[in-house]
Amino acid sequence: MAFDIDMIREVYSQMAERVDKARELVGKPLTLSEKILYSHLWDGTPTKSFQRGKDYVDFAPDRIACQDATAQMALLQFMQAGKKSVAVPTTVHCDHLIQAKQGAAPDLMRANETSSEVFDFLESVSNKYGIGFWRPGAGIIHQVVLENYAFPGGMMIGTDSHTVNAGGLGMLAIGVGGADAVDVMAGMAWELKFPKLIGVKLTGKLNGWTASKDVILKVADILTVKGGTGAIVEYFGPGAQNLSCTGKGTICNMGAEIGATTSTFGYDDSMERFLRATDRNDIADEANKIREYLTGDSEVYENPEQYFDQVIEIDLDTLRPHLNGPFTPDLATPVGELGEKARKNDWPLKVDWGLIGSCTNSSYEDLTRAASIARQAVENKITPKSDFGINPGSEQIRFTAERDGILNVFEQLGATIFTNACGPCIGQWDRSDRKGDEKNTIVHSFNRNFSKRADGNPNTHAFVGSPEMVAAIAISGRLDFDPMTDTLINDEGQEVKLNEPRGIELPPEGFAVDDNGYLAPKEDGSSVEVKVAENSERLQLLKPFEPIKDSELQGMKLLIKAFGKCTTDHISMAGPWLRYRGHLDNIANNTLIGAVNAFNKQTNFVKNQMTGEYGGVPNVQREYKAKGIKTIVVGDHNYGEGSSREHAAMQPRFLGVAVVLVKSFARIHETNLKKQGMLGLTFANEADYDLIQEDDTFNLVDIAEFAENKPLTIEIVHGDGSKDTIKANHTYNDAQIKWYREGSALNLIKKQNA
Numbered sequence: 001m002a003f004d005i006d007m008i009r010e011v012y013s014q015m016a017e018r019v020d021k022a023r024e025l026v027g028k029p030l031t032l033s034e035k036i037l038y039s040h041l042w043d044g045t046p047t048k049s050f051q052r053g054k055d056y057v058d059f060a061p062d063r064i065a066c067q068d069a070t071a072q073m074a075l076l077q078f079m080q081a082g083k084k085s086v087a088v089p090t091t092v093h094c095d096h097l098i099q100a101k102q103g104a105a106p107d108l109m110r111a112n113e114t115s116s117e118v119f120d121f122l123e124s125v126s127n128k129y130g131i132g133f134w135r136p137g138a139g140i141i142h143q144v145v146l147e148n149y150a151f152p153g154g155m156m157i158g159t160d161s162h163t164v165n166a167g168g169l170g171m172l173a174i175g176v177g178g179a180d181a182v183d184v185m186a187g188m189a190w191e192l193k194f195p196k197l198i199g200v201k202l203t204g205k206l207n208g209w210t211a212s213k214d215v216i217l218k219v220a221d222i223l224t225v226k227g228g229t230g231a232i233v234e235y236f237g238p239g240a241q242n243l244s245c246t247g248k249g250t251i252c253n254m255g256a257e258i259g260a261t262t263s264t265f266g267y268d269d270s271m272e273r274f275l276r277a278t279d280r281n282d283i284a285d286e287a288n289k290i291r292e293y294l295t296g297d298s299e300v301y302e303n304p305e306q307y308f309d310q311v312i313e314i315d316l317d318t319l320r321p322h323l324n325g326p327f328t329p330d331l332a333t334p335v336g337e338l339g340e341k342a343r344k345n346d347w348p349l350k351v352d353w354g355l356i357g358s359c360t361n362s363s364y365e366d367l368t369r370a371a372s373i374a375r376q377a378v379e380n381k382i383t384p385k386s387d388f389g390i391n392p393g394s395e396q397i398r399f400t401a402e403r404d405g406i407l408n409v410f411e412q413l414g415a416t417i418f419t420n421a422c423g424p425c426i427g428q429w430d431r432s433d434r435k436g437d438e439k440n441t442i443v444h445s446f447n448r449n450f451s452k453r454a455d456g457n458p459n460t461h462a463f464v465g466s467p468e469m470v471a472a473i474a475i476s477g478r479l480d481f482d483p484m485t486d487t488l489i490n491d492e493g494q495e496v497k498l499n500e501p502r503g504i505e506l507p508p509e510g511f512a513v514d515d516n517g518y519l520a521p522k523e524d525g526s527s528v529e530v531k532v533a534e535n536s537e538r539l540q541l542l543k544p545f546e547p548i549k550d551s552e553l554q555g556m557k558l559l560i561k562a563f564g565k566c567t568t569d570h571i572s573m574a575g576p577w578l579r580y581r582g583h584l585d586n587i588a589n590n591t592l593i594g595a596v597n598a599f600n601k602q603t604n605f606v607k608n609q610m611t612g613e614y615g616g617v618p619n620v621q622r623e624y625k626a627k628g629i630k631t632i633v634v635g636d637h638n639y640g641e642g643s644s645r646e647h648a649a650m651q652p653r654f655l656g657v658a659v660v661l662v663k664s665f666a667r668i669h670e671t672n673l674k675k676q677g678m679l680g681l682t683f684a685n686e687a688d689y690d691l692i693q694e695d696d697t698f699n700l701v702d703i704a705e706f707a708e709n710k711p712l713t714i715e716i717v718h719g720d721g722s723k724d725t726i727k728a729n730h731t732y733n734d735a736q737i738k739w740y741r742e743g744s745a746l747n748l749i750k751k752q753n754a
């Protein structure tokens with residue numbers, strides 16, 4: 001069985017008591033989001049109420065999901081914890097490393113050749129540690145999760161930003177960095193700032209060409225790409241009840257595009273139907289018993305302004321279909337108005353590709369709605385003017401859609417059916433018609449349309465829409481086509497008007513699948529050998545970090561004084577480096593290469609104090625490492641902002657950086673430094689940043705007395721022998737000081753397990 005009904009029963013059995021207690025403590029009716037948060041506290045039954053947007057709270061998620069790109073380092077780290085198996089049900093999904101080119105079968109074969117060492121590693125490590133493994137081709141992580149693991153009222157974390165998709169089935173599902181996932185796998189709590197709450201009231205009913213996708217395209221228009229930051233978006237109202245479960249998933253999925261922590265919907269009949277259709281009657285039966293706890297209190301939805309931090313209302317009766325883009329998912333234009341806007345902005349009107357798929361819109365219902373448009377083209381002898389590509393969300397969806405003749409409709413239009421995987425959504429697309437970096441337009445049903453996202457071409461103008469709108473636009477081949485008013489000319493010169501899309505929420509004959517691609521782990525994996533080739537370029541087993549000795553913090557050299565913005569991308573770049581995500585030594589060759597050197601305003605060009613020569617940051621650092629000299633990185637404000645990538649802390653640590661001293665930290669990066677056993681310090685006096693010179697040597701004079709709430713003293717010895725003594729603050733608590741003293745949080749866990 002893919003899911004664990006006993007675990008779900010346990011969650012539900014505690015829910016009533018915990019929610020009732022929380023309601024009493026908060027002193028008012030609760031939203032669904034609060035019910036799930038308060039029923040998943042690490043300490044069990046709530047004892048106090050939390051301040052939204054302020055308090056950091058420890059939670060106990062029910063599940064973890066990892067995709068193949070991020071799982072590599074997460075699992076390599078987990079192996080360091082000395083555990084026999086993961087503490088929380090976990091799955092790994094191979095979906096990111098499959099390039100779309102010729103079609104499912106040849107593409108999958110190629111991926112299995114080029115990335116076999118990564119897949120073999122993930123499969124073996126999953127088998128060893130009790131992790132469910134979904135093979136390449138089994139499906140896109142978030143569709144597979146929705147079909148197999150998501151459950152109303154649950155909390156999950158996943159090492160992918162679109163983990164939030166599971167909100168379509170009433171979960172709080174949140175994307176995290178690998179370090180957070182490792183903590184939870186190893187049996188530790190997961191910390192989150194108690195989110196703010198945005199309520200979206202949906203009234204009316206979708207009709208005509210308007211789809212669930214248009215709800216989130218509109219929300220993105222209203223809130224913009226930053227409007228959801230630090231908040232959970234909770235949808236409610238009669239309009240919500242009228243949406244299918246997978247449609248709700250689409251809406252929650254793209255909550256990532258407005259920066260929301262996650263999005264969710266209350267349990268309703270559509271979710272019950274989906275649970276039963278995906279062979280989970282027992283969960284539906286259990287959920288029905290505690291229905292009132294799996295949705296917000298009625299008073300909340302009657303007077304939302306009193307209970308949410310912000311409320312938006314959308315009337316589905318009047319909502320129009322949109323296409324959002326190019327280059328940002330919040331630039332919304334109603335379909336009928338896009339032609340004028342495109343002409344004004346000189347966006348190419350000719351559409352080269354229509355792509356249907358991604359974790360956002362690849363459900364059975366999505367495919368049927370798009371197919372209802374494609375079928376009209378076939379029946380009316382209309383040759384599509386754009387190329388079509390389809391990525392079904394899972395093997396179960398693909399198998400069922402093939403059985404029901406849905407894929408065949410697209411094939412009759414010459415569509416390429418790609419693997420059940422991310423493909424073009426993550427730039428894994430060898431585009432056949434690509435000629436250099438020419439300006440061109442594509443439409444897709446994905447979530448992200450930033451420059452270069454789909455095909456690496458900065459001049460590809462990508463517009464996001466519903467699958468059925470993508471189908472209509474691709475058939476017409478024009479960005480200014482409005483299927484609600486315009487007609488098409490068929491191959492015989494006749495005028496044809498497309499009818500509105502029709503979809504089938506769930507397959508009338510039920511879902512079917514031959515081999516869903518799931519591999520259950522061994523009951524006892526202790527004898528399983530983890531496969532990592534000795535000379536692998538992409539994978540490397542980790543060695544525990546040695547604790548940094550107090551004596552090593554005397555005579556540290558300055559590696560770089562970073563100027564201005566220094567995000568995790570500056571510290572550990574993405575792009576071609578993604579290939580080395582599972583190989584710390586190799587990926588360390590990109591360490592801080594994007595950071596600007598404050599002394600010469602150049603990137604990747606720092607002074608080696610031992611030779612007086614300048615070189616790339618990783619090279620200079622490796623020379624210090626070879627001589628056993630620890631180094632310090634100095635930074636500006638909000639150092640380490642951006643993604644929660646743990647590599648940005650692991651790489652400097654691996655190369656021998658001991659201290660990062662900055663004006664201020666992005667909190668997640670600061671925590672990641674602590675977890676890796678480094679010192680993350682802030683200038684007590686910000687102006688001391690200006691004291692740092694290129695030839696400086698640093699002594700942490702009172703490190704032996706490192707303690708909670710006690711600033712540290714740093715002696716700076718300048719090149720001319722003069723000295724400055726400054727104070728550095730830190731936020732280490734006693735437990736985190738133990739991480740530091742042991743060399744890393746994982747070292748401590750391992751010691752405690754021994």
Ligand code: F3S
Pocket residue numbers: 095096140141142160162358359360421422425426447
């Ligand atoms: Fe994959 Fe794109 Fe979703 S990369 S997980 S399909 S956002």
